[in-house]
Amino acid sequence: MGTIRKIGKSWWIDYRVNGKRSRKRIGRSKRIAELALKDVEVKIAKGRAGFETKKISIHKFFEEYINYINVTLAHRSATRYKAVIDHFGEFINTLENPPRYIQDITSALLEHYKQSRVGTVSNQTVNFELVALKTALYYAKKMKYLRDNPAVEVSKVRVVNKKLPRFLDKVEIQKLLQACSPDLNDIVIFLINTGLRLGELTNLEWNDVDLNQRIIKISAKEDWVPKAKQERQIPLNEAAFQVLNNKQNRAGYIFTTSTGNTLNHTLRRFKRACKKAGIENACLHTLRHTFASHLVMSGVDI
Numbered sequence: 001m002g003t004i005r006k007i008g009k010s011w012w013i014d015y016r017v018n019g020k021r022s023r024k025r026i027g028r029s030k031r032i033a034e035l036a037l038k039d040v041e042v043k044i045a046k047g048r049a050g051f052e053t054k055k056i057s058i059h060k061f062f063e064e065y066i067n068y069i070n071v072t073l074a075h076r077s078a079t080r081y082k083a084v085i086d087h088f089g090e091f092i093n094t095l096e097n098p099p100r101y102i103q104d105i106t107s108a109l110l111e112h113y114k115q116s117r118v119g120t121v122s123n124q125t126v127n128f129e130l131v132a133l134k135t136a137l138y139y140a141k142k143m144k145y146l147r148d149n150p151a152v153e154v155s156k157v158r159v160v161n162k163k164l165p166r167f168l169d170k171v172e173i174q175k176l177l178q179a180c181s182p183d184l185n186d187i188v189i190f191l192i193n194t195g196l197r198l199g200e201l202t203n204l205e206w207n208d209v210d211l212n213q214r215i216i217k218i219s220a221k222e223d224w225v226p227k228a229k230q231e232r233q234i235p236l237n238e239a240a241f242q243v244l245n246n247k248q249n250r251a252g253y254i255f256t257t258s259t260g261n262t263l264n265h266t267l268r269r270f271k272r273a274c275k276k277a278g279i280e281n282a283c284l285h286t287l288r289h290t291f292a293s294h295l296v297m298s299g300v301d302i
């Protein structure tokens with residue numbers, strides 16, 4: 001077993017590998033020193049058990065991982081994960097002795113990264129970055145680059161004063177509809193009554209609709225997949241049904257511009273309608289919260 005000790009203002013770890021004593025200065029955080037020692041002890045134990053991993057540099061690993069997420073994640077999710085990888089790479093480059101190989105990434109290093117981000121970005125963002133890095137390191141474990149995922153030892157940052165989701169009441173809904181153009185009116189009614197995301201709405205085609213059964217199907221397209229790759233069916237209530245039933249052109253995408261092109265600037269037009277109606281702090285996703293909130297208030301278990 002190794003030990004940690006404080007020398008001056010810094011914490012050190014002290015351990016033996018094959019009878020040879022090693023000491024390493026960690027920094028001013030006792031917690032990071034404890035994690036560093038635990039990581040070393042796990043590596044020593046695994047090495048004695050005969051486990052082997054494939055060595056790969058951090059740079060090469062993340063290149064491989066980015067290629068992987070480009071084909072497995074939605075474009076938006078992949079973009080967010082790549083931004084986290086960029087931030088982590090920038091952090092590594094600031095270190096006095098930066099790790100070179102993926103095996104050099106320890107829970108202590110990730111804890112140090114977490115602490116460096118707190119106060120720079122929101123706690124929610126810090127927690128997302130931890131999840132993104134943990135996911136990447138699980139991939140490294142799957143590919144036999146790591147024996148264990150060091151990120152599992154790093155706790156999330158406490159998030160306080162989380163705001164409740166914004167939703168529109170019935171009076172606000174009526175004001176908003178009165179401020180919308182006819183085509184935007186249809187979009188707002190449909191979103192409020194189905195709970196669709198904007199991407200799901202813009203990629204909804206007539207072959208996804210069964211007006212006889214009054215259901216729509218959210219399904220993947222060649223250039224788009226639903227969030228979390230989740231395909232599902234949604235029943236149409238009377239308001240949502242009438243929006244579709246009143247449309248004349250029933251080929252291709254359902255919600256398009258007057259010239260038949262895919263929707264553009266919908267968010268901007270929605271913001272203008274909200275301003276005209278005197279509605280504050282609302283976005284298109286607010287309509288999804290509105291759908292869920294009104295379901296709950298009507299006694300539906302979601």
